[in-house]
Amino acid sequence: MTQQPGLRNGLRKIIHIDMDAFFASVEQRDHPELRGKPVAVGSASARGVVAAASYEARKYGVRSAMASVTAKRRCPDLIFVKHRFDVYREISRQIRAIFFTHSDLVEPLSLDEAYIDVTHDKMGIGNATRIAEMIRAEIKKQTGLTASAGVSYNKFIAKIASDQNKPDGICVIKPHQGADFVARLPVRRFFGVGPKTAERMAALGIHSGADLRAQSEAFLRQHFGKSAGYLYRASRGVDHREVKPDRIRKSVGGERTYASDLVSEGDLEDALEKIIDIVWNSIEKAGAHGRTVTLKAKYADFRQITRSRSLDRNVEDKAEFAAIGRELLTSIMPVENGVRLLGLTLANLEGVEEKDEGKPVDEAGQAMFEF
Structure with a gap:
């Protein structure tokens, strides 16, 4: 890696x-009668779908994106x-203001999490751990809420450490x-390794970061394609990505593969x-506004199609988002082969130029998940 000016030994404080x-x-916090309860x-x-669960509820296995009946x-x-x-957005703005007292290099991922590069912090403290503790204390003081922090020399490890x-x-x-640290992680903790990829890895005898690190990049490319480079570097604790305060999110969406x-x-x-329920929750959490709704369907024979509809303004609300999604689904019916995967995405987001659409983006640029 070419060392960037101002970085000691090419390392950052993230x-x-x-x-x-x-x-x-x-x-x-706002309803005392709920404290201590699931x-x-x-x-x-x-x-209905669970958008978030308290720690009391999580003890029972309740998780976000879970069906409410479950x-x-x-x-x-x-x-x-x-x-x-x-309310959540306003508190998020309050929290981000705290981040900016320490660094201008703040990259929000959603309303409730962000990366902060304090390699050269504004207050001249020079100690990332102390800064993280100051941030956590100030969040508690101003909002009455608690935050967890991961402190490390790159984004990949800092994000895992915060958990x-x-x-x-x-x-x-x-x-x-x-x-x-990475060697001891189960592969499921690596970004981008979902249940199906983890199953494929297990079949190859890869269960931990150490198992991943033992593989050659050529082997990983053979079995995991374009993810090989990322897996090879991450398993060695290497991540050269910078904290990008001007991060552009291209789309927000979700998809599901059916048994x-x-x-x-x-x-x-x-x-x-x-x-629709799950994706709209994600859209609201991200504070996203966009004009294009895209339906994605993958058939039993793995043939994939997409259908889109763009408005001349932002999609107004969940009802309109849902109506467009249903309209797009109707356009592909009846199906003959069966559908094994279905997804919905909001794109053409506010502040993103049209020329950027369709280009590959990394973790920070796109909020797409499989649930």
């Missing part, structure tokens, strides 16, 4: 701040509360500790409704 159960914690932000309806089955005493995204001692914790991984192919119109419509 902090990843992640609020603890953000939405649910805000609700417990809380889910979302709808309890038959087609969450209620796991935790019969679960209390559902309606989301208040305007190590949750809630209300901090984890510091120094440069000489990075490779060993059994969907054939009937009723099954497809039910599947789409669940995706």
